[in-house]
Amino acid sequence: MSFKNNKVFIISLVITLTLVIFGAFMPEELDRISSLVHLWIIENCGWGYLLSAFLFLIFSLFLALGPYKDIRLGTDDEKPQFTYFGWFSMLFAAGMGIGLIFWGVAEPLNHFRNPAGYIDKSSGEAAMFAMKHSFFHWGFHPWGIYIVMSLAIAYFSFRRGMPPLISSCFYPLIGEKIYGITGTLIDVLAVFATVFGISTSLGLGAMQIHSGLSEAFSLPPGQMYTLLIIGVVTFFFILSSITGLSKGIQILSKTNIIILLILIVFMFIAGPTSYILNTFTSTLGNYLSSLVSMSLNLHPFQGYEWTKSWTVFYWAWWIAWSPFVGLFVASISRGRKIQEFVFGLLLVPTLLTFVWFSIFGGAALHLQIVQGVDISSTAVSNVSIVLFKLFNYYPLGLGLTIISVLLLSVFFITSADSATYVLAMMTSNGDYNPPVAKKLTWGILQSMVASVLLISGGLEALQKMSIAAALPFALIMILLCVSIIKAFRYEVKFERD
Amino acid sequence: MFKKVLLPLAGYESVRQVKEVARYLTFFDTEEVVILNVSSSLLKSGKNTDKYINEFAEFHFVISQVHRKGDESEEILKAAKSENADLICFPWKKKTHLKRIIFGSRTKDAIRLTDLPVFIYKNQPFSQNKSDRTVLFATDFEESSFNIISYITDYKLKFDNLVILNSGQRAPDPEAEKKRLKKVYSGLDMLKNKCINSFSSVETVSAIGNTGKKIIKHAKKYQADLIVLGKNDESSSSSKILGTSAEAVSQNKYCSVLLFPPK
DSSP states (O other): OOTTTTHHHHHHHHHHHHHHHHHHHOHHHHHHHHHHHHHHHHHHHHHHHHHHHHHHHHHHHHHHHSTTTTOBSSOTTOOOSSOHHHHHHHHHHHHTHHHHHHHTTHHHHHHHHSOOTTSOTTSHHHHHHHHHHHHHHHSHHHHHHHHHHHHHHHIIIIITOOOSSTGGGGHHHHGGGGGSHHHHHHHHHHHHHHHHHHHHHHHHHHHHHHHHHHHHHOOOOSHHHHHHHHHHHHHHHHHHHHHOIIIIIHHHHHHHHHHHHHHHHHHHHHSOHHHHHHHHHHHHHHHHHTHHHHHTOOOSSSSHHHHIIIIIHHHHHHHHHHHHHHHHHHHHOTTOBHHHHHHHHHHHHHHHHHHHIIIIIHHHHIIIIISOOOOHHHHHHOGGGHHHHHHTTSTTHHHHHHHHHHHHHHHHHHHHHHHHHHHHHHTTTTOSSOOHHHHHHHHHHHHHHHHHHHHHTOHHHHHHHHHHHHHHHHHHHHHHHHHHHHHHHHIIIIIOO | OOOEEEEEOOSOSOHHHHHHHHHHHHTTTOOEEEEEEEOSOHHHHHHHHHHHHHHHGGGTOEEEEEEEOSOHHHHHHHHHHHTTOSEEEEEOOOOOHHHHHHHOOHHHHHHHHOSSOEEEEOSOOOOTTOSOOEEEEEOOOOHHHHHHHHHHHHSSOOOSEEEEEEEEOOOSSHHHHHHHHHHHHHHHHHHHHHHGGGSSEEEEEEEESOHHHHHHHHHHHTTOSEEEEEOOSSOOHHHHHHOOHHHHHHTOSSSEEEEEOOO
16 A cells, blocks of 8 residues: 555544544543634634525525526536436435434424523524524535535536545645645545544444434443444445445435434324424424524624524534535535526525424424423433433334334434445545445445444534534635636636537 | 827926927828827916927927817827827826826726727837837737837837736636747747747747736836837727726836827
């Protein structure tokens, strides 16, 4: 294994292992350092995150409606590799996956109980605020961020024949330097953000599966079971990853979407249907009408703390998550035109997310406000368990819990599977068929990171480190927009007949 | 080449500067110079103009004077039209960015609005005795480039060295970049072959990046006496906001600039 051909792999591996060892043996120290960095970033760069996320959304719309909308992410006569159903399923699984199940009930209830300072707690206004901001945090903006990253990678790799690496997207700006230190730095940063992002998600996901199993089968608490869950799921996602992208992830994602739709339909029918529909319609209207003001409002005079700990955190998180999702989304979007790609990403997963929040968040708020059951206190004290607490008030509650655990497990597997593939690809100079050894290395390492930090208590510190990595990535993504425009302008001006 | 030249003078130009401009114009085959004064104070400007006229005597131009009142840029363009001028010539005065933003620049306005060639003389003495004169020609290989090269080679504008520069944008990928460079070098070679007999040396340069900045950088590097470039017809939205390369080059303080309209 030569260093020259594996520099990204070796450097990333060394950094990852160093941080894991640091986190395992000195979790307090890691937490102290990451908290300092995290606090500084959230405190001082919030405006930058809000502006850039809004810019990415506007930029995506410009691409979909502007002069470059007909450029194909592939050769001119290429057809899309996946069907719409397969494509949307994988988009959803990779982009939101575990997070949505985790926060679908917990986030609206948290905002309802602890809204921004200018709103009365647990009021009707707080409920609307809660739903609107849940839509906001999981709506167009994350997908705007993903679009910039994935579109750049798809364009430069499928249309321009370059390796599917983030560094490749900078060719119009820095030319041959993408093969030098600058390119390596960008790719190492992408690997770093992906490993720690996915490990954090896996750790949190495993905790929620454990909570679900405890609820359903009275599984006793204890980290042993959480680690066992990580072990079992690791076996499955590595197996899936080795069978290949088009088979493994696609089958799992489609299965998951079907389970998800069944759960949605059941909850919709069994739950307060008209209340959910009212919630959906009103929140959608509220969200759309205040999209711009929400996008650019940090509430500096009142409610700044809330904005920092939720909106800014989310934006940083989506940006940190974007190298992984971007590479994965790019790899499944070959052959689509820019307009179709942007609207596909912007509208379909977002709509499903809105429906999910309306049904689960709406049902939880109905329980809280109309039925007078205090479920929001659970949401604040134990985020991972609140979904299962909600099911206790529904017919077939146990079945719903088991289905949700299954859903979580499959999302866990698809996310980790995609991440394994993406990491192996990124550290193999963009090889579409990365070596199995690298897939195994990253697969095991992700679970190791999640397990070790779960035991040592460094998981939260790791999440903060990922957020810290988002800051340089926000700048990288702004430059990416410039690079995309330069490339498109060149293509339209000099290469079109 | 440029038989009739419109020379707007504001009154602040030094006598020496005007004399250098006049000397330069002899290289353009100029026969007639129309001195234009646009001012709200005709009396003061008129006095200065008389002083300038004496400086033209030794070059045997037919001199006429026009005085106009009103907006400077607008009147320059109107005068150029009514006098049937072949060239508008500006002696350059250094202005800070802030001054340019607040008070505007008549040179920039003229470049933007006129269909005539524009010559901007920088305070850079251009001696007839200088033995190693260099002209930098910036090209985008548009049709007008070939007309401009004819001007440079066929007329009295004699230089010793020619640097032909193309500054473009990098292609989106290495393969396309190879193709682009191949095209650029073949274009540069074609232009070089067209004028190789008119100069002691002809050098070709390909650069990547901001066109205006690259032209100025290479003019400095080659110690050029004159930059010649064509104005692009299709201005992009960014150039509408930030200004065109021609406008940026015209504001450089290192060497004189001769700008040709698109057609």
